[in-house]
Amino acid sequence: MAKLFRGNSFGGGLPSKEVFRENLSPGNDHLLHRSLSAENGLKSDEDLFEDAAETLMHPDAHEEGGLAMNNRALLEQQRGAIFELIRDMGKQLLTGHINLVNMSMPVKMFESRSYLEKLSDVWVHSRILTKAAACKDPVMRLKWLITWFVAGLQHVFQSWRKPFNPILGETWQATLDDGATVFLEQISHHPPVSAFQMIGPGNAYEFAGYSQPEVQYKGNAVKTTARGKRRVKFADGTVVEITYPKYYLRGILYTSRPRGDIGGQARFVDAQHGLCCEVNFGKVPDTADHLLQRPDAFSGSIFRYRTDPSPASNSPAKKELKSRKSLSGLASAFHSVLSSSSVHQPQHEFYRAEEVASCSGNWLSHMDWEGQRYWTLAEDNADRWHPSSMPLPSDSRFREDLQCLLEEAPNWQTAQAAKEKLETEQRADAKLRKEASRRTAA
Template sequence: MTMEEESFEDAAETLLHADAHEEGGLAMNNRALLEQQRGAIFELIRDMGKQLLTGNINLVNMSMPVKMFEPRSYLQKLSDVWVHSRILLKAAACDDPVLRLKWVITWFVAGLQHVFQSWRKPFNPILGETWQAMLDDGTAVFFEQISHHPPVSAFQMIGPGNEYEFAGYSQPEVQYKGNAVKTTARGKRRIKFADGSVTEITYPKYYLRGILYTSRPRGDIGGTARFVDAQHGLCCEVDFGKVADATDKLLQRPDAFSGSIFRYCTDLSALSNGLVKRELKPRKSLSGLAKSFHSVLSSSSVHQPEPQFHRLEEMSTCSGNWLSHLDWEGQRYWTLAEDNADSWHPSSSPLPSDSRFREDLQCLLDESPNWQIAQAAKEKLETRQRVDAKLRKEASRSAGA
């Protein structure tokens, strides 16, 4: 190996995230936090017994020890990955739909490193809870919890000059089994640009592995992310995992990915067989922040089964590693080494329903939190929400009688 080749290899290695785990994904390297989290998990296991150890438990609807929580709501955590708005502005400026889709996917991949930036669980939002924030470039985001069961969080992100709108809803399903936690980010999400074109996004799955029996748990991403521009008949499917036959070491890691943009036709035969899903009917929004949710929910593709995409023509291919870089046809569009993520600034004049006013969340902001007071405040909110849900159900029955 020549000196020049050796230097290039070293440079490639430095692209990888500093906390990259040797087995793939991001490692949890905070030992003190790890011990605190594991203590809370074992406390939960003790309370739940064998059901938690042997079953496939949905953690969203389970009351968790407050020691596992960070002082943020799930509404706040949702926006962690949406901090590369400059990339979306590149997409908004494109006339070529293929190039625009490339930048949308680049924006998505660039944010994935932030999925595991906090290794603690956020608080489940209370029905009607809201959150507002802005980026330095003027991008504004609005959230509202619009359904209790199932938990549904509506959001709307508006770019500078209304160049784009990212809107939709998130309905997470979090499952614990064995030594791992899997999050399925169900819901509908779409980006609408000023010229009217729309890209719909289906998220991959997120994993926390080795949470009990390893010295360094890790966060990983698996499955497929899908991006569809129906107006131009374009689709891209990005598969997460080792890239087959890759010679680049970064593409041989489990946190690598590859995908392709292709023109497609769909098989809509399922629609004629009456397989359209029942429409979700959330409560009327109190704040008005999630107004765009209703247009997303009522769009023609939201309540239909996933179409079968038949590839007609491949337009472009991508590969990379969500902890280092992304290439389109060998041209680099994003690198971690040159990443310039923005950060959210909470609204200075929020609604009274803002997440930051929650009593249980505020208890954790102290340097030495009183866990008992925080746990009591959390359980009080959960009890109130259950009572409210019961009253709504009874009122609905009375109205229908």
Template sequence: MASRLFKRPWTRSNDGSEATTASRPETPDDDDFHDAEEAVLHPDAHEEGGLAFNNRELLESQRSAIYELIRDMGMKFLTGHINLINMSLPVKMFEPRSYLEKLTDVWVYPALLTKAASCTDPVERMRWTVTWFVAGLQHVFQSWRKPFNPLLGETYQASQPDGSTVQMEQISHHPPISAFQITGPGYLFVGHSQPEVTFRANAIKTTAKGMRMLHFADGTSIDIVYPAYYMRGILSGTPRGEMVGTARFTDATHGLVCDVTFGKADGAAPSDRLLNRSDTCTATLCQLDRTNLASAQANSSASADASQERGWSKRLGGLTGRLTSLSLINRADNGLPEGSQVIGRGLGNWLSYFEWDHHRYWSIGESHATLWQPDPAALPSDCRFREDLVALRAGDVKQSQVLKEQLEVRQRQDAKLRKP
């Protein structure tokens, strides 16, 4: 499917004032990226919004496996709130990768994060951090097959051409928790992901709880709360992936909070087809007043103390150094604190472009993802060496199923031995 172009309703003139597309002077040799009048939409964008699943052969295979699950579990599968993470699913639904590998799919624009790290202005750094996040969202649905659940102690190591490295480890089996650390030019991205994948009616919802924090060389840190991912139309029609809810970014040091909300942009003109799509994202960047900032920092300290008592800080210590709990100010389900002053607005579409205050920061047609390259000297515990993954990668589905079940039995036996 060819990429689609959408005219922007306005551009920015040289003096910074708004100008209509019609009044903008024609400059054939103008290659100003920020003032581009056309926005390219992802070639697989679904007409109803989100990213479409257009691989018909794979779709039929996945649906066949889901129908088998429904047959085995009955109506509970359709009407219940079932966490797929805790279920043993058939290998034919899987891709030959671990969840540890899949986590890196969205972190493929390191150049944008390097720009954030190079900023001395905390506001501009926040803009680039949010842009980096939005740019990677198209890769959430890079694969429509389920990855393998990591085994306890399983690891993954990889690098980027710019020298960035990622180290990951599965630190808990129940609940499943994956810890990660990305080290790049001027930044350190650390945290853990505790996914919950639920099936209900005709959709699969994924939420990934956990702490995610960007540390920069000057001591600034930005907490990130992720939105929910939906895969709709699993049993009928053309499936599509969507982002739902709000992502929140918090720089407590400088009193900055940015909410990125997904869905049709408020006030978008009916003629602006791009901003009326469900994959539109709107960012509101706010400066907190000092009273709210002090309260937030106090709440953060109290939450961190409570988390240490639960023991997770100790278990994450080797990778993250410390666990900073998300305080009330960091929770995306709460409104922005009273007294916040809006100091910037972002607008775009995670399948097309993103801009801040009418200046383009990222475009799908201009930026190129760089994939993570597995470490050739990885630890023996690296997920790529798992027997069931190796078998599936070689195309032996039956042997992979046998090996997967053997590993699951071994995990259950090991879990019993760890109990006091």
């Protein structure tokens, strides 16, 4: 059993996992506060409450790090679908005909959402981003921006099902309670690229970019590299470029409890003010803190940087330029638009000149800057997306295969047939576009 709590300054018991999970949903912060206070003989002492809540981890925290998949029924269904896929591949191997590109994944593995909607799961802490937008000090603004980013990571593994791959031209739009709006569109079929734009209340900020996920299978794990370009632009013109870490699903076939984890590094660059922050995910070295010794811990620092007078051959700018060659035309054009909107985008290697702030924490419990708590899971303020009541005809909710799964008693065969029909049509359209492009070039 995972050790979910590091300590209790009250000497009494913290709420059970069931109570915490029920009260963790948005809008129930006061219920969690009340349950903590009642069990420990408190009424309204906020300082003592924070002392206890700050050590509270996510109820599904895995003892080996990351989030555990504790839904046994769903796990059995997912693994059954995987073995079904392997069986179908075996049949094709026997006949000598196999095409992995055209192979359709079993619809039983899917959730009733498109990847466009899933992409926005981690952006539900917009109130924290609004705090960042209100800061005039660039360092403080960057602190809150990174806090917003870390707070959303718990939602990466919100659903253990696979979302539907968006069809070219597919869209999704929604709003949060604070007035933030998001617009997403699938702008490339191969490679799959999803563009997005999130606008804060009162145009306080704009979060925009594109996502080009790259999935690699190795043994008993899946690694997702969140390629693409993402940046936050504030009302005063400041732009912060964001590079995402890597996501892992471990133990997907051979363990009783698969888990989702985050590794690698996230980078945040405010080129206008010469600031950069690098957040490294994994155990924090040289610490006695139990939560920081876990694989789901992180640490990082904000530093002022200088640049080398001449670009280096292995500079981040040149590496990124090289990666753009694999993008589709639309994705590359979108990349150029985002780049041109940046202010004084650095084109050289980074050299640390001065460290101005440091952070540490655990993405399943809390985040500190210089020992001061900026975010705790127990006092989480996550919002929920409300899909547009007047969606475009291209909205993902109109997909026939997705609608089949929304029925009270899903018809898996009908959903599978509808999904394969859409995939066939998309491949045919892609072939026509390719042929038209060749004729135009000739």
